[in-house]
Amino acid sequence: MGEQDQQDQQDPGTVREVDVVVVGAGPTGENVAGQTAAGGLSTVVVEAELVGGECSYWACMPSKTLLRPGSALRAAQRVPGVGTGDLDPSVVLTSRDEIVSGWDDASQLEWLDSAGIGLVRGRGRLTGEREVTVTAGDGTTQVLRARHAVAVCTGSAAAVPDIPGLRDSRPWTSREATGAQQVPPRLVVVGGGVVACEMATAWSDLGSQVTVLARSELLSRSEDFAGRLVREALTERGVDVRTGVSATEVRRTGAGVVVQVSDGGTVEADEVLVAAGRRPRTDDLGLAVVGLTDGDWLDTDDTLRVLRDGEPVEWLYAAGDLNHRALLTHQGKYQARAAGDVIVARATGAVVDDGPWGAHAATADHSAVPQVVFTDPEVASVGLTTAAAREAGVEVRVVDQDLASVAGTAVHAQGYTGQARLLVDPARQVVVGATFVGQDVAELLQSATIAVVGEVPISRLWHAVPAYPTISEIWLRLLEGLGRDTALTR
Template identity: 60%
Template sequence: MTAREYDVIVIGAGAVGENVADAAVQGGMSTLIVEAELVGGECSYWACMPSKALLRPASALRAAHDVGGAREAVTGGVDPSAAFARRDRIAHGWDDSAQVRWLDKTGIALLRGLARFDGPRQIVVAGDDGAETPVSARHAVAICTGSAALLPDIPGLADIAPWTSRDATSARTAPRSLAILGAGLVATEMAAAYASFGTEVTVIGRSGVLRGQEPFAVELVTESLRRSGVTVRTGTEVLSARRTPAGATLELSAGDPVTAEEVLVATGRIARTGDLGLETLALPTGDWLDVDDTLRVRGFDWLYAVGDVNHRALSTHQGKYQARAAGAAIAARAAGIPVDDTPWSAYAATADHSAVPQVVFTDPEIATVGLTADAATAAGRSIRILDYDLSWIGGATTRADDYRGHARAIVDEDRGVLIGATFAGPDVAELLHAATIAIVGEVPLERLWHAVPAYPTVSEVWLRWLEEYRGTGT
């Protein structure tokens, strides 16, 4: 059968693949996107959007409880069924027709099915009906298949049919009890969400909560989880799992066993590259793909790996950033335009190395960008740490009666610029982009002195940091 030919083929129609395809089309290239599940991918249906939808009701309720005058009007707790119904609306009922219409409008061709390489630039797509369609790319193929939940090799774990993050975000009802393996971002967010639904939650972490975050942020989140009724057990690991009449029982290396109606595995991610036929390209299957800063797989002049699949920064927003760089590079190379891959060019995903923003939507929110104090020290930077209690700021006082939060800035003393920031507190995600801009722009702190924060807002923390840095204050 003669293969259909396109300038660019994108494997995976999640947010990352959509952005690569859009950039290619904008560059005047005929583009095909291949998707085996839903157009819109993990973020739209099983990750970012539904998870934040499940967390929001409790967040809104806490905000009301934090303010006298609103607190008195609150008469109940989170309604799980209403929360799930709202989540369904935000996930569009797992119907991707709106995003398919966007592909049509944009001029991106869609082929549904599983993609498998059959040689350089050659792909066979197997549809649900078993039919196979060969396609080929004139210029580039971009792998945007993302990552999947890692299932640890624990005796009996697979037999109890544990939840992954997909199950947790798409569940129809809240279980009576939930044991969560892992203590990272997914684990803490889902612990917070399900605890708000009345589920008895136990978090089991081999190491600490939110490993790699600033200690003050870890302490605030751990304390909040425990206040909400979550049992947090760290320094232990699951030895085995089995189903009993009471539920799933987990034997631990330290302490008593844990029994729960459902078990959520949130111990990490693996690359979704195992069934792509990468062996035909002499690439290992099931591994993360190594790329340069233009997202081109090393050793190839036509193959790109964008988003989670390259393991540079596992987040939707960073994947979309990579997609913009990769799409621009693909179009430029196809047109014979030299690609500048030096730091901060339009074709290089430079921010992956030093300015990756992340938000953990727990109570309190944790918003970070750049390096922590420990990471900066380990990197040999000469740093100064600026700490400030957010409750001392006027904007915090008007926002809540008992505001609790903290902010830390990491300054590179040799250059006088910000290289890291961590915020912990209510709605601090909205403070993050200013820090990201300061780090990416390498704005001198002396210039930031002239960026005046509005009063009364929590953004005044910027002024307080600078006052501390200058040795002044009010």
């Protein structure tokens, strides 16, 4: 009998003791549970919504499914002789429904059972040391006690700013934007970050007239050329991108929504999407048990133990968005592997490898976080940006290259537009940051990530010969921009 079947037979109100309790069954929680179960520890996950979490049903998977058709169509249109076509929004939305399994988590439950991981449906709350009380939808409760560790992996939710009338206007957040069943004729997007840019791309491709209201340049945390190139591409496709403005008031009418803009104008639309950041899902988590405050982001050490006044709570771990280290699914899963493995090591008395780049440390969160923005052009980056290096007081050599300068892009797409930037630490002669903007540059990112994480010397990178003619040849152009001067002076 599987762990899942055993759980189903237990009565509400009972106390159950296991080795590890994981609160939150998104990708991060699933990976923590998978590692601890594989390490021989009895593990139960607690989930109030769908097993698989935000990424599977309301973020990564549905958003990229909405984005892919427009990207593929434009890619085909840039190849001479391929011809043109049109998107069928109904087919795209049906494909999105299939990707999220109709918002049904049955397949995820099968995986939990196959891995020997228990599931308790309901909202989990810390109620004592190593203790989680779960309240089910019908109000019944069950207490779970962990012999070794509790891992909270509840993620983040969309932040809705205090703009007059906004909440009453029933705005879309990222969930509604990825789950809508109809294409809104007019959509206004409040924000200029990743979600704002991706959803402006997707819904304009599907036929919406999109207006973007952004306080600063788009993708302001990226290199400056990234936001500029994305803005230019959106504008060319008919999106009304307004930077340097903000929404000051929103009201819903019988015909849709009216958004008052800081420049004195108004925007009328059928829906308003708020893409203004994230907040931690730590409301009512019971953090007072460890002397912390519900609703706050959690600080952790590199083994993902929660910190209180700078000291680790020995039994409490936090992985994924809620620790605010890197709000990305792949980084959450990376943290989860480290956390799950170190929980096993500490439980079994094995050696803990928690030094920099150790097996039980999420070192990459600090200096080697890869990210792709799936707009068209794509934005792929890892490590430091120029602004981040300046703020940190890190001296870097910056090299820029036009992606259209390599033969691979000329073959790949007619009229290819893009840019690449490499940041090099001149003292250590290693890459500390890279950004690529252009069609299909996401596939360049892993090589850059390896260079940053592996601290591959520039002198050795000269021997990593890119195949011809591919877009990867940009690496050779960037190295040529650095020159063979071993001092790499600025």
